[in-house]
Amino acid sequence: MKLASLRGPGRDGTLVVVRRDGAVFTPAPAEFPTMQAALDRWDESEPRLRDLASRLERGEIPGEPLDPQKLAPPLPRAYEWVDGSAYINHIILVRKARGAEPPETLRTDPLVYQGGSSVLLGPREDIVLHDARWGLDFEAEICVILGDVPLGTKKEDAHRHVRLLCLANDVTLRNLVPGELAKGFGFFQSKPATAFSPFAVTPDELGASFRDGRVHLKLVSTYNGALIGDPEAGPEMHFSFFDLVEHITKTRAFGAGTILGSGTVSNVDRARGISCLAERRMIETIDEGAPKTPFMKPGDTIAIEMRGEDGLDIFGRIEQKVVSP
Known part of the structure; x- marks a missing residue:
């Protein structure tokens, strides 16, 4: 559905x-x-x-x-927008990009942050860039929309609370991130409004592609009209959506209408490209000593989509353009 x-x-x-x-x-x-x-x-x-x-x-x-x-986002405003970072390769690359070491609990304890949920962007809404110095980046992700989830839910029971899935562009202002995290209190100004795919679908729409709390399909990003990444979303999702549900409910319950994100989809295989510019910039730094790819500027476009094994566009296409105020 x-x-x-x-x-x-x-x-x-x-x-x-x-x-x-x-x-x-x-x-x-x-x-x-x-x-x-x-x-x-x-x-x-x-x-x-x-x-x-x-x-x-x-x-x-x-x-x-x-x-x-x-179309508005599937949920034009959500009770909560909780975003994980379930792809180890992405964590390692973006941490290197800002000169930070990965946490010691990288593979045992998921990273999550709570984003703004009262203002969300539709699939065709522009991204307004107020200051190019902030370092605008896109991040292609998968999300689940939850029903009521009790405190202390275990991963074995998490599937009972997944109502729908959708895609997201978790917009990030990269150059604001280091200063915010240095305060020891997490993201805020560096995370403006997130955009979501046209459609949210029930898990059965993905058939066997949704299993073990992961979506086993390619997430395709097209930047300025050219393919920039099509990583496999399933195999390298270290923490599944079910793991993330167990993690976030350790100390509190969540109400129906909570959106939970996977974090930027990322593969070790460079042939699969990237789902955010920060990864490309880090790879350039590793290979050539400095980043060459600029962050997004007015006029740039990003499209994000995912097709099923039958070729059908599952979630519709996020298509956004960066504009000046």
């Missing part, structure tokens, strides 16, 4: 059910006007939404043409 949120009439948008090819949609039942309303009553909404999706797929009900420009 594929879901999306149209912009308006209120801040939380209007929930719609989308055909698998992403071309047409039908409104969700009136009882579930928004994605959050559906998540809050998932036991009731899920079968109703699935029935609509099946009827739409079979052509039993009419569908309206879908314009991605009119």
